[in-house]
Amino acid sequence: NAGVMQNPRHLVRRRGQEARLRCSPMKGHSHVYWYRQLPEEGLKFMVYLQKENIIDESGMPKERFSAEFPKEGPSILRIQQVVRGDSAAYFCASSEDRGRGEKLFFGSGTQLSVL
């Protein structure tokens, strides 16, 4: 049973380009979370999705960032017109459909570098 899969592992973009980060949750998991981590800091919540629904996007910047989790396929975190401040590690996590209070399973992250 594969864990949470994220790709690419490393992504380099120039300022103004678009970045697409993909996340396939663990088999049987229907809840996906995206977090961002700056160097030597904790993870900052960005967005929480279930299949075809955004449940909580309170941690997502209002502009340039969007996320989806379609009925088929991976969850996508999309950053348009990237700026240097977007450089960070982006982690995806998933959980089973059990409601609150269960542990999260994390992917290995995508390291985004904006030149």
Place this chain on the structure above:
Amino acid sequence: SQQGEEDPQALSIQEGENATMNCSYKTSINNLQWYRQNSGRGLVHLILIRSNEREKHSGRLRVTLDTSKKSSSLLITASRAADTASYFCATDYGYGNKLVFGAGTILRVKS
């Protein structure tokens, strides 16, 4: 902010010693979780303690929770070099499993 805060920020110990990390939070919680992160990797869940529990054990890990003080501690006994990592506490609030993470404690175990 409802974010958990860990202390110390960094801890360096000799192999075989015990390591204690603390976490404080600001609002009522349903549970508190501890995660470990090796450099450049994702987080791995270690242990979950619910708000109605006071202590929990898992192997060499011992977690305590004091809801009156809004604090938790993680004790790693008989540490090993392989325990070198960053350790984060996370509290849940809101709908679903939206966890709020602290800034972490960097643990270095010297052999």
